[in-house]
Amino acid sequence: MRQRDDLDAQVSAVHAMESGIRDNVELIELGEAEGDQEIVKEAEAALVEMRNQAARLQVETLLSGEADKNDCFVEIHSGAGGTESQDWANMLLRMYSRWAEQRDFKVDTIEIHDGEEAGIKSATIQVKGHNAYGWLKTESGVHRLVRISPYDSAARRHTSFSSVWVYPVIDDTIEIEINESDCRIDTYRSSGAGGQHVNTTDSAIRITHIPTGIVVACQAERSQHKNRATAWNMLRARLYELELQKREEAANATEATKTDIGWGHQIRSYVLQPYQMVKDLRTGVETSQPSAVLDGDLDQFMEAALAQRVGLTEEA
Template sequence: MRERQSLEDGIKAVVESERDLADNLELIELGEAEGDPSIVAEAEAAIDVLKDKIRERQIESMLSGEADGNDTYVEIHAGAGGTESQDWANMLMRMYTRWSERSGRKVEIMELHDGEEAGIKSATLLVKGERSYGFLKTESGVHRLVRISPYDSSARRHTSFASVWVYPVVDDSIEIEINESDCRIDTYRAQGAGGQHINTTDSAVRITHIPSGIVVQCQNERSQHKNRAAAWDMLRARLYEAELERREAAANATEATKTDIGWGHQIRSYVLQPYQLVKDLRTGVESTSPQDVLNGDLDPFMEAALAQRLGGSSGEAIADID
């Protein structure tokens, strides 16, 4: 029923768009025939509004994957480089939190490991909202930052790396079988705020899936029981995402940005000095306002990456609308 409703909504949107376009084109012809520029201007303004709506629907049409409509986990890991890279990982966590808030989504911190001096070593976010995985899945990869380090007394320029891994929350309609004998479960004391209880009991849980090497951990709940349940959910999601990757790689052997995350596989560079530029190395999309991007303005990058996955380009898609 959910799939049927989605198809019906899509067909309805196309029919309404075609009707609105035809009506406004008739108004333009009428205004020109009667010599009334106000009618022409009104119809042209309506077509501009329609163009924005079609653009939104076009982006939504790219999110037709099996799990694109699901909530999603976002894992962030600092690369080599100590405090500088850990601060960069923290900036990325803030960026995705801001993007989620701007788009009306909710964010929960499932796991967080603070850096020794500043920033974070790693974090796992749960982003809740319609099509969260569909949009964020293109963010998996290595992100590179170039700036004058605030932690360098000589004010030298530093390059830092952090990796982002995005995988969908598995809903109840998807069955993932896990043999518990293939898993190692460890408990440890959680970090951060939470009072005496969270810092003096082994409430945090780490599960290692030995055959795949996948490791998940959760510490956001006060109860070890709840953390354990959440960690199992995360493991199911990671195994499911790994299967989606295998399918995608089989369908398109040249697609490697999501399946091969290494320090030589950057997907995006953020340069703050000596000039200001954010560039996606897959699509070529650029922004000369890094602060806007770091404050969550990621939609142009996501849209272009989604279009590229479908074999086109963002520019071609917008040109069709124009």
């Protein structure tokens, strides 16, 4: 029924656009025949808006993967570099949170480990909204920041790296079997704010999937039972995302079209000094307004990466 509703909405949008184009073209012809320039201007403005709407719908057609419509988890990990890298990881966490808020998506914090002086060592959030995974999936990879460090008394330029990993929340229609004997489960005390209970109870859960080396953790709730359930869901989602990645790599014929995720595979550079630029190294899309990007203006990068990924898959 959900697939039917999605298809029905897409077909209805096309029909509405066709009807709108016909109506406004007729209005322009009528206005020109009667010499009414006000009608002509209104109809032309409506056609311009419809052109923009068509561009948005075209991007939506790129979100056709089997999990694209699902919610997703976003993991952020700081790289080597101590406080500078941890601050960069925190900036990325804010950037994705702002992007989600602008789309009226809901963001839940699953786990966060604060840095010693500033920033974060790592964080996991869940982004809830229609096509959340479809939009964010191309953000997986290493993100590089170049700036004058506010933590360097000599005001030297620093380069920092942080990794982002995005994987879908899987629903009941997707079956993922996990052998519990393949997993190691650890409990530990949550860190950060939360009151006395957080600091005295082993409520946080960490699950290690031994065959793949995947590790997930949750400390969002006071209840160990709830954290355990969330951690199992995260592990199922990570294993599912791994399977999706394997399928995509199998569909791509050459090494250049593979979407490796991890350290050493840099996808985007954010340069704040000595000049200002954000450049996506996969698509070549760039902007001279890094402040807007860090405030969540990511659509141009996501759209280009989605179009490239779809094009490479079709060529393969």
